[in-house]
Amino acid sequence: MSSPLQQLAVQALLGSERQTLRLPVVDGQVGALLQQIASEPQDAESTALRLAGVLALCGEVAFQPPEAAAPALGVCPDDHWPAVSDPVLCDALQRIIDEAPEALQRAALQRLAAACHRLPPRLLPAALTLGKRLRGVRADLLPVLGQRGFWLVGANPHWQAVLADDSATTFDETLWHDGTLAQRQSCLRALRASDPAAARQRVQDGLREMSADERLALLDTLTEGLTLADEDFLATLLGDRSREVRQRAAMLLASLAQSRYGERMSARVRACLLRQRRFFRQELRIEAPESFVAEWKNDALEEKCPRAETLGERAWWLFQLVCAVPLAWWPTESGLTPAELVRWANASDWADALLRAWGSRLSWQADSDWAHALLADSRACRLLGSAPLLEALPVVERESYWQQSLGDSSAGSLGSQLTAIVHGCTQARATPSATLAHRVLQAVQTALAQKQTQWDSALRASFPEFVALMPEECFRALLDWPPEASPPYFNDPLARALSFVRLRQSLARLLLLNRPQ
Amino acid sequence: MFLGTDEVLKLAPDAGSIKAAQGLLLPARWARAEYDDQAVWGECRGSGSTPYQVQVDREGPAFRCSCPSRKFPCKHGLALLLLLAQQSDAFTRAEAPPWVSAWLQSRRQRAEQRENAVKPAASAEEQGPAAESGGESSSGRRDAIRQQRWQAGLDELELWLNDGIRHGLARLSAQATACDEIAVRMVDAQLPGLAFRLRNLGRLLGDGDFQPARVLGLMGQLRLLIDASRRLDELPAAVQADLRYALGSSPSRESVLAAGERLADDWLVIGQSCQLQDRLWERHVWLLGQRSGRWALWLDYAHGNRDFAASVTTGTCWRGELAFYPGNSPLRALRVDGASDEKPTLWSSPVPFLDTALDRLSTALAANPWQFPQPLLLGDGVPALDTRGWTLLCSGRRSLRLDIAVEAGWPLLAESGGEPLPLFGEWRGESLRPLSAWRFSPQLCRVWVKE
Numbered sequence: 001m002s003s004p005l006q007q008l009a010v011q012a013l014l015g016s017e018r019q020t021l022r023l024p025v026v027d028g029q030v031g032a033l034l035q036q037i038a039s040e041p042q043d044a045e046s047t048a049l050r051l052a053g054v055l056a057l058c059g060e061v062a063f064q065p066p067e068a069a070a071p072a073l074g075v076c077p078d079d080h081w082p083a084v085s086d087p088v089l090c091d092a093l094q095r096i097i098d099e100a101p102e103a104l105q106r107a108a109l110q111r112l113a114a115a116c117h118r119l120p121p122r123l124l125p126a127a128l129t130l131g132k133r134l135r136g137v138r139a140d141l142l143p144v145l146g147q148r149g150f151w152l153v154g155a156n157p158h159w160q161a162v163l164a165d166d167s168a169t170t171f172d173e174t175l176w177h178d179g180t181l182a183q184r185q186s187c188l189r190a191l192r193a194s195d196p197a198a199a200r201q202r203v204q205d206g207l208r209e210m211s212a213d214e215r216l217a218l219l220d221t222l223t224e225g226l227t228l229a230d231e232d233f234l235a236t237l238l239g240d241r242s243r244e245v246r247q248r249a250a251m252l253l254a255s256l257a258q259s260r261y262g263e264r265m266s267a268r269v270r271a272c273l274l275r276q277r278r279f280f281r282q283e284l285r286i287e288a289p290e291s292f293v294a295e296w297k298n299d300a301l302e303e304k305c306p307r308a309e310t311l312g313e314r315a316w317w318l319f320q321l322v323c324a325v326p327l328a329w330w331p332t333e334s335g336l337t338p339a340e341l342v343r344w345a346n347a348s349d350w351a352d353a354l355l356r357a358w359g360s361r362l363s364w365q366a367d368s369d370w371a372h373a374l375l376a377d378s379r380a381c382r383l384l385g386s387a388p389l390l391e392a393l394p395v396v397e398r399e400s401y402w403q404q405s406l407g408d409s410s411a412g413s414l415g416s417q418l419t420a421i422v423h424g425c426t427q428a429r430a431t432p433s434a435t436l437a438h439r440v441l442q443a444v445q446t447a448l449a450q451k452q453t454q455w456d457s458a459l460r461a462s463f464p465e466f467v468a469l470m471p472e473e474c475f476r477a478l479l480d481w482p483p484e485a486s487p488p489y490f491n492d493p494l495a496r497a498l499s500f501v502r503l504r505q506s507l508a509r510l511l512l513l514n515r516p517q
Numbered sequence: 518m519f520l521g522t523d524e525v526l527k528l529a530p531d532a533g534s535i536k537a538a539q540g541l542l543l544p545a546r547w548a549r550a551e552y553d554d555q556a557v558w559g560e561c562r563g564s565g566s567t568p569y570q571v572q573v574d575r576e577g578p579a580f581r582c583s584c585p586s587r588k589f590p591c592k593h594g595l596a597l598l599l600l601l602a603q604q605s606d607a608f609t610r611a612e613a614p615p616w617v618s619a620w621l622q623s624r625r626q627r628a629e630q631r632e633n634a635v636k637p638a639a640s641a642e643e644q645g646p647a648a649e650s651g652g653e654s655s656s657g658r659r660d661a662i663r664q665q666r667w668q669a670g671l672d673e674l675e676l677w678l679n680d681g682i683r684h685g686l687a688r689l690s691a692q693a694t695a696c697d698e699i700a701v702r703m704v705d706a707q708l709p710g711l712a713f714r715l716r717n718l719g720r721l722l723g724d725g726d727f728q729p730a731r732v733l734g735l736m737g738q739l740r741l742l743i744d745a746s747r748r749l750d751e752l753p754a755a756v757q758a759d760l761r762y763a764l765g766s767s768p769s770r771e772s773v774l775a776a777g778e779r780l781a782d783d784w785l786v787i788g789q790s791c792q793l794q795d796r797l798w799e800r801h802v803w804l805l806g807q808r809s810g811r812w813a814l815w816l817d818y819a820h821g822n823r824d825f826a827a828s829v830t831t832g833t834c835w836r837g838e839l840a841f842y843p844g845n846s847p848l849r850a851l852r853v854d855g856a857s858d859e860k861p862t863l864w865s866s867p868v869p870f871l872d873t874a875l876d877r878l879s880t881a882l883a884a885n886p887w888q889f890p891q892p893l894l895l896g897d898g899v900p901a902l903d904t905r906g907w908t909l910l911c912s913g914r915r916s917l918r919l920d921i922a923v924e925a926g927w928p929l930l931a932e933s934g935g936e937p938l939p940l941f942g943e944w945r946g947e948s949l950r951p952l953s954a955w956r957f958s959p960q961l962c963r964v965w966v967k968e
Contacts, residue, residue: 009729015685049740056734068916070903076934125927491540
């Protein structure tokens with residue numbers, strides 16, 4: 001049933017020149033008023049407009065809300081932990097969620113949980129959206145969501161991913177069949193930890209239905225707990241349709257020195273090594289293969305250089321062979337230490353192929369002796385970049401390299417160095433030491449006094465992120481910077497850095513005070 | 518009331534000032550950072566040889582700085598408040614130096630002078646019409662010219678409305694720009710209030726979800742306004758005042774301060790909204806009298822940037838007097854200067870439920886149907902999302918449509934936790950535009966404010 005105003009409006013759609021308007025009839029006082037208006041001498045348009053005006057005003061005054069269409073959500077259960085209510089702290093948390101680097105976000109959430117507080121409700125939507133975007137913060141987010149957070153996720157399925165824990169601890173049949181790739185990976189990882197053979201069998205059984213991406217991802221999970229028992233299965237993958245899968249299987253097999261593949265490969269490399277007597281001592285020399293042996297193809301070796309490859313053809317073959325031999329093989333074979341081997345490679349004709357192959361092997365098998373040896377070599381650092389080499393070292397050992405290279409322009413711009421430091425610490429979830437932080441602050445201050453630093457955009461981006469990570473005892477040093485230390489172009493990064501300092505100070509101060517009894 | 522970082526940032530004239538201010542947050546930049554009950558001040562080292570003297574009067578807040586910047590407030594003033602918000606331990610309590618106390622004193626004096634200037638005017642009014650006779654002839658002539666323009670404008674609008682009905686709403690909806698044209702004509706005729714309604718009509722016509730009943734209703738209301746304006750002189754004085762305001766003219770500030778209804782109360786700033794109309798920012802500051810329960814609307818304008826003369830924080834409360842504009846259901850008001858230092862008492866009466874709130878709304882609309890928007894405070898609503906957006910589920914399973922973006926509504930739901938959340942907003946005829954959410958017990962606490 002349409003309202004009198006609607007009846008009138010539908011007729012007015014066509015216009016009074018084409019259709020005479022029938023005036024609506026209404027009871028009561030409003031009806032009497034309408035009749036009175038209609039009875040006055042005037043044109044039809046005026047009558048219609050006046051009636052419409054009266055009906056519209058009456059409608060607004062007598063507004064009645066419609067029946068609810070949406071069912072009400074249940075009431076959220078009570079929380080054990082109090083929500084943060086201090087306005088300064090709410091403010092700080094909001095800014096951390098909105099704009100801080102991931103490491104600071106994690107630290108803030110951990111601090112909140114340690115103080116037995118949960119996030120204030122109105123920040124939960126932003127926090128959940130953050131958790132959906134950044135997998136890394138989820139584990140720290142869950143404890144401070146409180147009942148309210150879980151209740152809110154129930155109201156918005158969009159945030160479900162925050163709760164979906166990707167790190168399964170047991171093998172779940174349904175998850176294995178229907179889960180996302182990440183979930184299947186974690187399932188498999190769990191199974192691999194308890195029953196390596198069963199995990200391998202799962203991959204082997206499902207191989208036919210998997211896409212190349214899935215085969216690659218699941219193959220990666222077999223890296224953990226790799227033994228000779230996996231050799232046969234991996235060997236079959238050397239004939240896989242996908243080149244990436246073939247190479248990954250080869251990489252895994254290469255980690256098993258005693259595998260048939262490993263033995264074949266080390267025999268091939270050994271064939272390239274020559275021992276020559278020179279004066280009174282034996283000298284080790286290396287010579288790249290003269291030709292590509294057809295059966296090498298079966299071991300996932302490529303005859304043709306990829307287009308962008310800078311190595312020559314023979315160097316490319318040598319590179320692939322060396323990639324397939326574990327690093328530990330070299331000292332045993334030659335009797336030389338990694339440092340001596342790097343020097344030896346440098347003196348040979350095939351330095352690039354050897355150093356690059358060792359670098360690539362290192363990214364598979366972290367080995368600090370080899371990492372130190374390669375890092376000490378300028379050619380290796382140039383070829384491989386020092387950042388990936390550093391990743392093979394524990395953070396504590398990386399720090400001394402960072403400290404040495406800070407302010408050394410040959411090791412790249414200060415900005416790129418600082419970016420690497422921030423990246424390294426964030427990945428390893430480690431805090432840089434106070435010594436390093438002081439060195440960084442000094443180096444930045446020195447750099448800011450030089451004109452060319454204004455072109456270092458990486459420094460402007462990474463400096464605030466570093467400050468977000470550095471230990472609290474270094475705050476004073478930054479806060480005491482004289483105002484003339486910062487040129488105008490550095491105002492924004494400095495302001496951002498300082499805002500992180502303040503946020504962290506607020507957190508530390510307020511959460512300490514607010515700890516419930 | 519704590520002025521948080523967000524609130525300080527809202528005072529900034531533009532984004533550049535915010536950036537510049539954040540660059541000044543180094544304590545080393547500040548030779549001095551002090552405060553007392555009335556003001557905050559500091560000395561900021563800039564590019565010049567002498568540091569800039571920055572001061573902020575807590576009442577307002579009002580800013581003053583010795584730097585040459587033409588922005589207001591300048592980056593130094595903003596930085597001072599940001600520093601206070603983020604690192605209050607950098608400040609020391611001290612006695613105001615001469616350059617601060619002199620400024621404060623002159624500000625208080627000026628405020629007093631303004632108040633005194635109003636009082637003689639008020640007493641003049643009481644002496645009767647004779648006191649006014651001096652300017653009568655010239656203002657009479659001005660009124661006559663205005664009356665003429667009005668009549669011409671009203672005639673033109675009547676013709677346009679009738680044509681619209683004759684040719685049909687369907688044809689009108691195909692030419693939504695015609696509304697803007699007639700709106701411009703109404704501005705020329707000094708009828709900006711009608712122009713505002715016509716632009717709303719244009720928006721309704723251009724809307725994909727074309728609702729003929731709403732269009733016709735708006736056109737009908739315009740027609741009633743025309744009818745009423747033609748017999749303006751026969752109407753009671755209060756209705757005349759409402760009508761004049763609906764057409765777009767309002768009495769002068771001075772006359773309101775002199776003759777308007779005065780009400781002393783503890784006024785809570787319960788919400789504010791800001792909209793841009795023709796390069797003019799209009800700010801609605803909604804006040805709720807804590808003892809009288811009266812609503813007041815304080816309107817404020819700013820050209821270009823959103824730098825209003827005084828900054829207002831939602832959730833603050835002050836004890837003082839308002840002067841209301843005349844009308845049948847007075848709402849619009851001015852703050853009478855010279856707030857007392859007494860501490861205001863905060864809300865203790867229950868928040869109205871839907872039925873009571875709607876009854877009050879009906880009474881207000883019946884008294885003055887031309888006031889738009891109306892204030893609405895509801896205590897029994899739970900936010901809920903359906904396919905058309907956010908609604909407020911109230912007692913008796915009835916729902917009010919909320920005028921808020923889907924993304925922006927989640928914090929409201931989070932705060933409610935499925936239980937009723939006292940919500941204040943502007944009632945816009947069919948939907949509520951939320952401006953703030955509150956906890957009234959155990960003590961008044963602002964839990965959400967529209968950005």
